[in-house]
Amino acid sequence: MTLQIDTRPIWLILAIKSLRPIFFLALTSLFLYFLWMPAPEGLSVEGQRAIAVFLLCLVLWISNAIPLAITGILAIVLVPILGVLSNKVTYSLFGNEAVFFILGAFILAGAVMHSGISNRLALYILDRFGGSPRGLLLTVFLLAAALSFIMSEHAVAAMLFPIVIEISKSLGLRPGKSNYGKLLFFSMAWGCIIGGVATFLGGARVPLAVGILKETTGSDIGFLDYSIAVFPLVVILLFAGYMLLTRIFPIDITEVGGAHGVLKKRLKALGKLSFKEYAVGAVLAVTVCAWVGLGEKFGLAAIALASVVALFVFRLVRWKDIEEYVNWGIILMYGGAIVLGSALDKSGAAQWLVGMVIGDFASEPWAALALFSFLSILLTAAMSNAAVIAVLLPVTIGMAQTLSIDPVMLTYAIAVPAGLDFMFPMGTPAIAIAASSNYITVRESAKGGFVMFVTAWVVFNLVAAFWWPLIGMGYK
Amino acid sequence: MENYLDNPASLKIDLMLRGIKMEDPVVKAWACGCSGIDMLLPQDTLVNIPCMEEFTRNSPYTVRRTGERYFITDGKSEVEVKLVERPAFYSRKTSSGVQFSEIASVHGSYTVITPSPRCDFFNRSIECRYCAGNFDIRGASDIVYTVEDILETVEAVLKEKASEVIYLSIGFSQGDDGGIEFLKPYIQAIKKSFNCLVAVEALPPRENRWIDETYALGADSVLYNLEIFDKELFELICPGRASLIGRKRYLEALAYAAKVFPNGTVASHLIVGLEPPGSTCMGIDCFTDMGVVPILPIYRPSAGRALRIEPLTTEIILPVYKHLYRAVKKSGINLSWVRDISMVTTPAEIRGLVDEGKGDSLMESFYKSRLGLKAAWGLSTLRRKLRVVSNNDSDPSKH
Numbered sequence: 074m075t076l077q078i079d080t081r082p083i084w085l086i087l088a089i090k091s092l093r094p095i096f097f098l099a100l101t102s103l104f105l106y107f108l109w110m111p112a113p114e115g116l117s118v119e120g121q122r123a124i125a126v127f128l129l130c131l132v133l134w135i136s137n138a139i140p141l142a143i144t145g146i147l148a149i150v151l152v153p154i155l156g157v158l159s160n161k162v163t164y165s166l167f168g169n170e171a172v173f174f175i176l177g178a179f180i181l182a183g184a185v186m187h188s189g190i191s192n193r194l195a196l197y198i199l200d201r202f203g204g205s206p207r208g209l210l211l212t213v214f215l216l217a218a219a220l221s222f223i224m225s226e227h228a229v230a231a232m233l234f235p236i237v238i239e240i241s242k243s244l245g246l247r248p249g250k251s252n253y254g255k256l257l258f259f260s261m262a263w264g265c266i267i268g269g270v271a272t273f274l275g276g277a278r279v280p281l282a283v284g285i286l287k288e289t290t291g292s293d294i295g296f297l298d299y300s301i302a303v304f305p306l307v308v309i310l311l312f313a314g315y316m317l318l319t320r321i322f323p324i325d326i327t328e329v330g331g332a333h334g335v336l337k338k339r340l341k342a343l344g345k346l347s348f349k350e351y352a353v354g355a356v357l358a359v360t361v362c363a364w365v366g367l368g369e370k371f372g373l374a375a376i377a378l379a380s381v382v383a384l385f386v387f388r389l390v391r392w393k394d395i396e397e398y399v400n401w402g403i404i405l406m407y408g409g410a411i412v413l414g415s416a417l418d419k420s421g422a423a424q425w426l427v428g429m430v431i432g433d434f435a436s437e438p439w440a441a442l443a444l445f446s447f448l449s450i451l452l453t454a455a456m457s458n459a460a461v462i463a464v465l466l467p468v469t470i471g472m473a474q475t476l477s478i479d480p481v482m483l484t485y486a487i488a489v490p491a492g493l494d495f496m497f498p499m500g501t502p503a504i505a506i507a508a509s510s511n512y513i514t515v516r517e518s519a520k521g522g523f524v525m526f527v528t529a530w531v532v533f534n535l536v537a538a539f540w541w542p543l544i545g546m547g548y549k
Numbered sequence: 550m551e552n553y554l555d556n557p558a559s560l561k562i563d564l565m566l567r568g569i570k571m572e573d574p575v576v577k578a579w580a581c582g583c584s585g586i587d588m589l590l591p592q593d594t595l596v597n598i599p600c601m602e603e604f605t606r607n608s609p610y611t612v613r614r615t616g617e618r619y620f621i622t623d624g625k626s627e628v629e630v631k632l633v634e635r636p637a638f639y640s641r642k643t644s645s646g647v648q649f650s651e652i653a654s655v656h657g658s659y660t661v662i663t664p665s666p667r668c669d670f671f672n673r674s675i676e677c678r679y680c681a682g683n684f685d686i687r688g689a690s691d692i693v694y695t696v697e698d699i700l701e702t703v704e705a706v707l708k709e710k711a712s713e714v715i716y717l718s719i720g721f722s723q724g725d726d727g728g729i730e731f732l733k734p735y736i737q738a739i740k741k742s743f744n745c746l747v748a749v750e751a752l753p754p755r756e757n758r759w760i761d762e763t764y765a766l767g768a769d770s771v772l773y774n775l776e777i778f779d780k781e782l783f784e785l786i787c788p789g790r791a792s793l794i795g796r797k798r799y800l801e802a803l804a805y806a807a808k809v810f811p812n813g814t815v816a817s818h819l820i821v822g823l824e825p826p827g828s829t830c831m832g833i834d835c836f837t838d839m840g841v842v843p844i845l846p847i848y849r850p851s852a853g854r855a856l857r858i859e860p861l862t863t864e865i866i867l868p869v870y871k872h873l874y875r876a877v878k879k880s881g882i883n884l885s886w887v888r889d890i891s892m893v894t895t896p897a898e899i900r901g902l903v904d905e906g907k908g909d910s911l912m913e914s915f916y917k918s919r920l921g922l923k924a925a926w927g928l929s930t931l932r933r934k935l936r937v938v939s940n941n942d943s944d945p946s947k948h
Contacts, residue, residue, distance in 0.1 A: 077938040078761045078809045086935045 096138060104129045108155070113429075120422035122155040127417055127467070130409070134460040141460055142402035145409020148416075157416045166415050167408040170374040171284020175277040176404055177377025181357060182224045182274075183398025184390040188353040191220065191232055193343050199236065200336040209329045210256055213237060214315055217264025218271070218307070223361065226269030226276055226492075227502035228398075233261050234506050236339070241512060243331040252322040254512040259318050259521065262507035263495060267310045269503075270492040272300050273364070273373065278458045280373070281407045282488035285414040285466050290473075290480045296364040296373055301544055303489055306529075306536045310493075313528050321521050352389050356380055403459060410463030414470070423471025438478045442486045443534050445469050450490035450530050454497050461491040482537070482546060493529040496522030553863060554621070554628050557594035558898045562870065563863040564598045565847045565894070568605030569612060569621070576612045576619070579632050587633035587657075587891050588621070594898055595633065595657040597891035599849060604860075633891075638705035643698045652694055652702045658889040659748065660712035662702060664735050665693040668720025670789035677776065677787045678856040679823060679848060696738045703739055713922050714770070715739060718750035721789060727754035727773075727802075729763050740767035744926050748814075750774065753794055753802030760806050765937045769929045770814035770886060771806050772844075775799045778832025779824040786823060786856065800835070807840035811932060813883030815841050818893075822848030822861045826869045833873050837880040843873055846893045867902065874899035885916040885925070 079086055107125035112118050126148060133144040149167065153160040185191050198216050203209030213233070220229040237257050246254035269275030273283075273296055283294050360380040364373055384390045417423040445465065452461045466487045473480035494501045496519045504518055553559040569586070571577045579586065585597040599605050609623045612630075620627040639650035654661045670676040703715055717735060719728040728751040739747055748770035749763060763771055775796065777783040784791040790799070799817070806815045819832045829845070836843040847866065850857055877884065877896040884897040897913060915921040 075939070076758070076761050076765045078764060079936045079938055080808050083932065083935060090935060 093138070096136075100129065100132060113425075116425045117421055119157045119420040120425055123152070123157045123413075123416040123420040123422040124426065126151045126155065126157070127413060127422070130413060131464050134464060140402060142405040142409075145406035145463075148409040148413045152412055152416045157420050158412070162415075163412055166288065166412045169284045169288060169408070169411050170372055171280045171287070171411065172404055172407055174273075174280045174284075174374035174377050175407060176399065177374060177381050178225070178274055178277065178280070179399045179404075180381045180384070180390075180395050181360065181377060182228055183395035184353050184384050185224065185357055186228060186232060186398065187390060187394045188349045189343065189347075190350040190354050191224065191229075192236075193340070193346065193350065195220065195233060195236060196336055196340045196343070199240075200333060200340060203329060203332065203336075206253060206324050206326050206329050209240070209332060210253075210260055210319075210324070211315065213257055214260035214264040215311070217261050218268030218311055221265045221268030221275045222272045223274050223357065225274070226265040227506070229268070230261060230265045230503035230506045233265075234510070236336075237261050238510060239335045239339070240329075240332040241510075243335040244326065244329060245331070246326075246512070248511040249514070251512070252325040254510075255322045255517065256318055256324065258507040258510050258512045259322070259518075260315075262501070262503040262518075263314045263318070263525070264311075265503040266493060266495060266501060267307055267314060270303055270489050271307045272296070276458060276492055277403055277407065278462050278491050279488050281410060281459060282462050282466055282484050282491075284407070284411055285462070286470060286480060286484045288411055288415050289418040289467070289470050292479075292481050293369075294481060294484065296368040299485075302485060302541060302546065303536075305540045306489065306532055309532050309536075310525075310529055313532070314495075314525060317521060317524055317528075349389055352387060353384070356383055356387075356389065406459060406463070410459070410466075413463065414467035417467040418471060423468050424475065426468050426471065438476055439534075439538065441472065441476050441478060442482065442537055445483060445486040446490045446533055446537075447530055449487045450493055450526060450533075453491045453494040453501075454526070458491045458494070458501070462487060465491075479546070482541070485537070486533075490530065490533055493526070493533075494522075495525035495529070551864065552623070552626060554623060554626050556901055557590040557592045557628075558870070558894060558900075558902045559863065559867060560590055560621075560628070561594050561596040561894050561898065562847065562866055564596055564610060564621070565849070566860055566863055566866070567608040567610065568599035568602060569610045570605060570608050571600045572611055573614045575614055576632070579635075588619075589631040589633055590621075591628055591630075592901065593889070595889050595891045597656065602849065604850070636706075636709055636711045638702075638709050638711070641705065643701045645695065645698055647694065647698055649702055649705055652698060653706060655706070655711045656716075657891040658712055659714045659716040660706045661716045661718055662699060662735075663718050664699055664732065665719065667692070667722065669723060670721045673789065675789035675792065677790065679786065679820065696734050699735050700738055700742055703743055703745070707743055707745055714746045714748055715743075716748040716750065719752075721752055721793070725755040726759045726762075727752040729754060729759050729766070733762075733766055736766045736768055744923075746770070746922075746926055746929060748772065752790075753798050755798070757802070757805045760802060760809055761937075763806075764809050764933065765939070767933070769811075770816070771810055772816045772818070773799055773802050773806070774818035775803075775832070776818050776820050777824050777828075778819055778835065779828040782824045782828070800839075803836065803841045804839045809936075811883070811886075811929065812840065812881075813842055813886045816844050816887055817841055818844050818846055820848050821845045821866055821869055823858060826861070826865055829869050830872045833869075833876050837876040837882060840880065840882060842877065842882055842887050842896070844887060844890075844893050844895070845870065845873060870894060870899045871903050874903045885913050888913070889917075 104125055107128065108122060112121040129151070130144050130148050133139055133147070134141060149163060152158050153163040195216060199209070199212055203212040217229055217233055220232075241254050241257055244253070248254065273279050279299065287293050360376060363376045367376060449461055449465055452464065466484065469483045469487050470480045472478070473483050495504070497504065497515065504522075507513055508515055508518060553563040576586075586600050587595065587597050589595055610621055613620045613622050613627065619630050619632055621630050636655050641649050643649065643652070652662055668676065706712055706715065717732055719732055722728055722731065724730065732749060732751065736747055736749065739745065746769045747767060749768040750772040751763070753773045754760060760771070775783070776790070777786055780796055783796055803815060803817055817836055819829050821829055833843045848858065848860055850860065874896050887895050888897045889895070916925055
């Protein structure tokens with residue numbers, strides 16, 4: 074805990090502090106107004122209430138006035154109280170497969186990190202392939218991306234951060250001045266971001282999106298299907314990201330001998346590969362294979378949880394060890410988002426909203442995809458990835474029927490761009506972690522990130538237009 | 550000799566300089582063998598008058614008793630005074646058997662509590678040459694009173710309504726924090742258990758974050774006593790403070806604390822008589838410009854101390870105190886906090902010397918009342934709640 078004393082004039086502090094109660098008072102008043110105003114034509118009373126809850130949660134998620142998880146709980150509380158869904162239905166939605174998949178993924182990632190195998194792998198690859206400045210940079214970039222295929226992207230960033238810091242120090246790179254220092258940290262952050270959208274495991278947002286999709290339409294997206302659909306996007310963005318970074322910050326060192334000393338020292342300190350590392354690595358490998366081969370048959374959550382059970386049966390991990398890796402806040406927030414999505418859909422509110430608000434702007438399927446992917450990538454610059462899914466997806470799925478678009482496509486249009494914020498620390502933990510190094514500034518991040526923001530949006534839509542039809546997806 | 554009996558502020562200064570002769574057996578018994586006796590002069594001016602030191606034998610002042618009434622007289626004229634009763638809790642003990650009077654010393658609105666009388670300056674032979682000031686710190690002693698002892702003492706003080714402010718003081722100890730880490734459990738425990746104001750007298754910490762911490766812990770007032778403003782004399786008389794902390798750090802810490810703590814609650818002693826009056830006046834100006842309240846104790850030579858400086862006379866000292874009052878008023882420093890202390894003459898008490906006929910302002914009178922004290926505690930607590938920002942509230946579900 075760090076302390077700070079606010080030395081601004083007391084009246085100013087009081088004024089600022091009173092903004093919060095005023096904000097909540099105004100928000101509550103508006104919420105009550107939306108509840109009690111006559112329902113617009115074509116909208117049921119339940120639909121009107123669902124929209125009121127949705128708007129309330131939207132403001133709270135965007136403003137971060139209360140923790141995201143608590144907003145999720147608020148949604149779970151309000152939906153049955155206002156009679157949008159019954160108590161039984163509301164709470165049963167929390168038992169959604171996506172929620173349990175996320176829980177399993179957290180525990181698996183926790184076990185992997187706790188065993189030390191991920192750290193060892195990172196050090197080994199960096200040492201093995203990073204022989205030159207360009208080679209080391211590319212290794213950091215691709216390693217961050219590759220690890221984010223199997224672990225949450227922010228866990229990868231947190232794991233690589235101390236290694237990259239030590240490499241930077243050993244090379245004598247000056248914070249804020251060295252181009253190579255900036256390159257290393259941007260590579261780490263961008264690698265995590267791009268890799269994070271490649272599979273279900275890069276972050277919890279894709280499972281959440283799939284959970285909402287399944288709950289509202291019954292449709293599903295397989296583990297492998299998803300990765301195949303986004304594969305070209307990931308490859309193109311990795312290429313574009315590397316090219317862009319080395320153009321903005323030309324490499325300004327000629328050799329990286331010092332870095333190897335550090336990596337070797339760290340590797341040596343780890344000792345030999347332990348049984349626990351072998352075993353956890355094996356469980357993870359089997360799990361990924363099972364997700365790819367048996368995911369459709371048994372469900373992703375069941376496989377994840379079976380692996381978790383195996384970890385405990387073989388005493389590879391203790392509950393105390395993985396507790397710190399399980400983000401219960403995210404799980405609660407997702408539960409709320411799924412309830413909200415279902416409430417909007419089942420009350421007819423989502424369809425009504427689409428017709429009233431977005432319909433005119435997205436009359437064609439391609440335009441709808443472009444619009445929603447743009448909204449998603451734009452919002453994720455200011456909001457957390459998960460909140461973007463919670464806000465946009467229920468409404469988007471509601472539009473699918475009206476526009477005769479496969480809701481699966483619209484789920485991609487929200488879930489994938491929601492993970493592609495390259496600009497600001499508030500939207501992406503990887504950028505926040507990189508910025509905390511003092512090697513890069515938020516301004517530099519915004520500058521380079523904006524080009525990637527546009528690139529990512531354009532590439533996503535091109536992939537949707539030209540790659541998806543080849544794999545059996547596409548506009549209907 | 551000038552007649553100081555007409556003005557309680559000048560009388561207080563003169564009495565503190567010259568002391569008083571104790572001839573009446575009842576008064577002698579009242580003093581109870583202490584080196585000083587607390588008396589209430591007119592206009593509720595509280596003073597601790599030396600009565601046992603050698604120099605008091607030459608004092609023109611004596612206490613005369615007429616029935617139940619007491620008068621201070623210089624042989625020509627006299628003023629009626631009241632003897633301040635010795636706190637009853639002094640004679641009691643904590644549950645661990647420590648005499649309360651060993652832990653606490655009541656000085657009017659303040660009760661000084663020293664959780665440990667240790668001062669490492671003594672162990673290194675770099676102690677302040679005049680030590681002790683207004684409380685005694687014995688360097689070699691390793692006594693550390695428990696939090697429970699201190700809590701019982703504070704409870705006794707507050708129950709008896711002996712003081713309103715608990716003044717925690719500590720001597721020098723090695724470390725960057727100026728003694729705050731040591732005082733932390735005491736401050737926290739007092740604040741947790743009682744609705745009282747807490748002042749902390751410590752050494753300036755090396756880093757300002759400790760000053761933030763002091764405020765955040767619950768201290769309502771802080772004192773970093775420079776004692777002597779003149780650089781050379783400071784190094785000569787306070788070798789420990791000069792070599793291990795430095796005059797520059799004292800001034801930096803005071804300036805920073807004045808930004809963190811409320812107006813009028815950051816103070817520093819400048820001992821009158823240890824440096825030329827002009828130098829003290831420069832110190833007063835420097836402090837008040839920073840928003841720090843200068844507190845001017847008067848140097849009194851003590852038996853057994855290495856330092857023997859001829860004390861200044863009241864005629865020389867009075868202009869210094871007048872300068873103090875004017876400087877404090879000019880800087881707009883709140884006078885409600887540093888008041889009614891028997892061991893020093895406070896700026897508020899000097900008012901009568903400069904603005905004759907002016908009494909306490911409405912606010913000062915209010916803060917002396919019981920309601921005012923509660924209001925002061927409440928406002929101080931509210932201010933802390935508004936100003937202290939702890940960055941430990943993160944949202945785990947944010948990402």
